Amino acid sequence: MLELSGVRANYGAIEALKGVDLEVKKGAIVTLIGSNGAGKSTALMAVSGLRPLSSGRITLEGEPIDGLPPEAIVARGVVQVPEGRRIFTRMSVRENLLMGAFLRRDRDGIARDLARVLDLFPLLRDRLKQNAGTLSGGEQQMLAIARALMGRPRLLLLDEPSLGLAPSMVKAIFDIIAEIRTEGVTLLLVEQNVNRALRIADDGYVLATGAVVLHDTPSRLLQNEDVKRAYLGDE
Amino acid sequence: MRTADVSHVLRTRLARAAGWTAAFYLMVLPLMGPRRGLWVALAVLVVQALALAADRVPPASRERFAAALRGGGRCSVWMEHCPAWVRTAAPSALLLALAIAGLGMSPYTLDVATNAGIYVLLALGLNIVVGMAGLLVLGYIAFSAVGAYTYAILNTQFHLSFWLALPLGGALAACFGLLLGLPTLRLRGDYLAIVTLGFGEITRITLNNWNSLTNGPNGILGIKPPSLFGFTFSQPKHYFYLLLGMVALAAFFSRRLERSRLGRAFVAMREDETAAESMGVPTLRLKLLAFTLAAFWGGVAGVLFASKQLFVSPESFNFLESVMVLCMVVLGGMGSVPGVILGAVLLAFLPEVLRGVAEYRLIVFGAAMVLLMQYRPQGIWPSTRRYEEFRQEA
Numbered sequence: 001m002l003e004l005s006g007v008r009a010n011y012g013a014i015e016a017l018k019g020v021d022l023e024v025k026k027g028a029i030v031t032l033i034g035s036n037g038a039g040k041s042t043a044l045m046a047v048s049g050l051r052p053l054s055s056g057r058i059t060l061e062g063e064p065i066d067g068l069p070p071e072a073i074v075a076r077g078v079v080q081v082p083e084g085r086r087i088f089t090r091m092s093v094r095e096n097l098l099m100g101a102f103l104r105r106d107r108d109g110i111a112r113d114l115a116r117v118l119d120l121f122p123l124l125r126d127r128l129k130q131n132a133g134t135l136s137g138g139e140q141q142m143l144a145i146a147r148a149l150m151g152r153p154r155l156l157l158l159d160e161p162s163l164g165l166a167p168s169m170v171k172a173i174f175d176i177i178a179e180i181r182t183e184g185v186t187l188l189l190v191e192q193n194v195n196r197a198l199r200i201a202d203d204g205y206v207l208a209t210g211a212v213v214l215h216d217t218p219s220r221l222l223q224n225e226d227v228k229r230a231y232l233g234d235e
Numbered sequence: 236m237r238t239a240d241v242s243h244v245l246r247t248r249l250a251r252a253a254g255w256t257a258a259f260y261l262m263v264l265p266l267m268g269p270r271r272g273l274w275v276a277l278a279v280l281v282v283q284a285l286a287l288a289a290d291r292v293p294p295a296s297r298e299r300f301a302a303a304l305r306g307g308g309r310c311s312v313w314m315e316h317c318p319a320w321v322r323t324a325a326p327s328a329l330l331l332a333l334a335i336a337g338l339g340m341s342p343y344t345l346d347v348a349t350n351a352g353i354y355v356l357l358a359l360g361l362n363i364v365v366g367m368a369g370l371l372v373l374g375y376i377a378f379s380a381v382g383a384y385t386y387a388i389l390n391t392q393f394h395l396s397f398w399l400a401l402p403l404g405g406a407l408a409a410c411f412g413l414l415l416g417l418p419t420l421r422l423r424g425d426y427l428a429i430v431t432l433g434f435g436e437i438t439r440i441t442l443n444n445w446n447s448l449t450n451g452p453n454g455i456l457g458i459k460p461p462s463l464f465g466f467t468f469s470q471p472k473h474y475f476y477l478l479l480g481m482v483a484l485a486a487f488f489s490r491r492l493e494r495s496r497l498g499r500a501f502v503a504m505r506e507d508e509t510a511a512e513s514m515g516v517p518t519l520r521l522k523l524l525a526f527t528l529a530a531f532w533g534g535v536a537g538v539l540f541a542s543k544q545l546f547v548s549p550e551s552f553n554f555l556e557s558v559m560v561l562c563m564v565v566l567g568g569m570g571s572v573p574g575v576i577l578g579a580v581l582l583a584f585l586p587e588v589l590r591g592v593a594e595y596r597l598i599v600f601g602a603a604m605v606l607l608m609q610y611r612p613q614g615i616w617p618s619t620r621r622y623e624e625f626r627q628e629a
Contacts (some may be wrong), residue, residue, distance in 0.1 A: 074515030086510035
């Protein structure tokens with residue numbers, strides 16, 4: 001569904017991505033792991049069109065999408081849940097959700113999806129009128145995912161969804177990720193919680209200093225000595 | 236605290252108070268002369284004494300007082316809890332009350348109210364770009380100048396009717412907004428403010444020097460008042476009702492915009508541009524749109540201004556006017572339609588109310604602004620959003 005080939009991107013003189021090749025198959029959960037500064041977020045931003053490429057190619061179902069503006073990429077069904085949630089804290093929960101559907105014009109469809117998303121995240125239902133900034137960290141992450149779902153994504157890009165959350169919330173988030181997949185949404189997941197990410201994923205890539213250093217099935221990555229040492233600690 | 240400490244604190248305070256008083260005296264000396272300057276010095280001294288006295292008040296009660304002032308901005312929150320019919324009926328009721336009140340007003344009051352109406356239009360327009368989209372624009376009055384001169388020139392040269400000039404002046408101002416916005420909206424906040432300030436000055440200077448078109452500093456005389464089916468607007472009350480109608484229209488438009496998908500996107504963009512972009516909001520295009528809409532209302536206000544004054548000259552569009560409109564938006568409560576209207580009306584009436592103190596007007600005005608921003612930085616009637624924002628910070 002999504003393919004990155006030889007993707008390079010810079011922050012000024014610093015090369016954050018040094019030729020990344022990656023493939024996401026339709027209906028799969030693919031996880032991208034690696035330490036801080038490995039280029040995971042940059043890779044997602046490149047897919048979303050928020051970070052321009054210096055070279056390389058990104059295709060969605062065979063069609064090139066690199067160089068398109070972010071709104072065109074969202075319109076094609078690729079939606080990102082940004083790192084740090086980045087919800088609109090001074091807007092109500094409801095307004096946040098409606099912002100997720102910004103590019104859609106089908107009122108009925110939006111209303112239906114609003115109901116569907118609230119079924120998926122029942123705790124948001126009671127807080128529709130509340131300012132999003134008053135939600136807890138976990139609730140904000142739920143809202144960020146719900147907001148992205150309002151855009152009817154075919155491919156959802158999740159950037160560190162469990163970062164800084166309490167263990168019970170982390171579990172809830174991963175349960176939801178699994179549920180989203182059953183609805184036919186493809187997911188590309190960037191995570192620092194390597195253990196959980198690999199247990200839910202169908203395919204795994206390890207990124208280090210801007211390049212893919214390992215690509216394997218999650219079960220094999222979980223057994224890999226280098227991965228164990230670098231990302232899993234002594235679990 | 237020991238007595239020695241207290242007297243030491245008191246001494247430094249007194250020395251500081253004396254210093255400020257002297258400084259203010261010297262500052263107003265060239266403006267007001269030695270005798271009247273003393274009054275200002277006295278006022279400063281009184282303020283200092285009040286500040287000293289305030290320090291004696293226990294911190295808890297002071298905190299309560301400050302909180303009461305800050306919390307006073309619940310109007311919008313309170314409105315949200317009103318039954319729906321109250322919320323829909325309130326603006327219409329207010330409009331009706333004003334229309335009836337207009338019957339009993341003196342020509343002088345009507346005239347001031349009409350001017351206030353023009354300011355309300357300007358403030359509502361500027362609120363779209365500053366309050367909703369969060370872009371600081373400093374030379375806003377230039378758009379009004381475009382509208383005013385459009386009507387002045389086309390009416391005196393080609394006898395263009397007011398009713399045609401109204402949308403035309405707005406549209407032309409919107410074009411200027413678009414032209415200015417295209418190259419500048421990529422700039423970040425402060426730079427945008429400076430560029431728009433420059434644009435405002437360039438517009439005024441151009442009007443001042445383009446003699447063949449604008450008659451330079453002498454301005455354009457002999458503009459015809461608006462007329463409708465043989466009825467000519469000639470008295471203050473005619474203009475009062477014209478402005479009342481226009482303000483109602485602009486307020487309705489602003490309200491609808493605020494609640495629309497577009498208005499939501501403006502606010503989202505102000506909140507977090509990158510997040511808005513990742514939702515598919517074309518930020519550059521929307522900024523341009525906010526800019527153009529604001530310019531349009533500026534132009535409309537300009538046409539009304541020209542049609543009321545029947546005379547335009549560049550000095551009506553100086554930088555201070557832009558600042559004034561910005562103050563109205565900030566003071567009333569950025570992004571809040573009722574707040575901005577209230578701010579504009581208050582600031583438009585304040586100089587009239589302060590006529591009694593003649594040349595001290597600006598000082599009192601300045602002091603009022605400083606005090607308001609000190610104690611109610613969110614504005615008089617903030618939007619629910621801004622209210623929450625400041626409550627969280629407090």
